[in-house]
Amino acid sequence: MSGVAVDDxxxxxxxxxxxxQMLDLLLTGNGGTATTLSEHLPVTRQAVAxxxxxLGRVGLVHATPSGRERRYExxxxxxxxxxxxxxxxxxxxxxxxxxxxxxxETIQREQG
Numbered sequence: 001m002s003g004v005a006v007d008d009x010x011x012x013x014x015x016x017x018x019x020x021q022m023l024d025l026l027l028t029g030n031g032g033t034a035t036t037l038s039e040h041l042p043v044t045r046q047a048v049a050x051x052x053x054x055l056g057r058v059g060l061v062h063a064t065p066s067g068r069e070r071r072y073e074x075x076x077x078x079x080x081x082x083x084x085x086x087x088x089x090x091x092x093x094x095x096x097x098x099x100x101x102x103x104x105e106t107i108q109r110e111q112g
Contacts, residue, residue: 010082013058018043019051023074026061031073033066 013019018041025040026032034052038045052072055061059078063070 007058007081007085010058010060010078011085013054013060014082016051016054018047019055022048022051022055023060023079026072026074031071033069033071035069037072 014023021041022037025037029036034045034049037052038048041048043051052061052063056063056072059075060082061072062075063072065071
């Protein structure tokens with residue numbers, strides 16, 4: 001890879017489709033609570049709260065008290081770090097696939 005260390009916990013957190021959807025909702029809505037997020041998702045408020053806990057543990061969201069609830073916002077620096085890791089891993093796999101293609105083309109030429 002291009003020098004970016006992969007954080008497995010961060011990747012695991014963003015690997016879940018529901019958590020990615022929650023991040024998208026938080027980004028487009030300038031934050032939200034477990035209740036407001038659950039209104040847009042096919043899961044309970046409690047399930048949303050658990051997912052937010054996972055995102056919080058890896059630093060992708062941070063919470064501030066808002067009445068009886070907590071308001072969550074995306075930590076843009078940590079999200080940028082996740083995107084950088086994704087780009088780095090993608091580039092590494094692109095390079096591997098290019099090498100495999102060259103090997104396959106060489107074998108094909110030698111057999112043809």
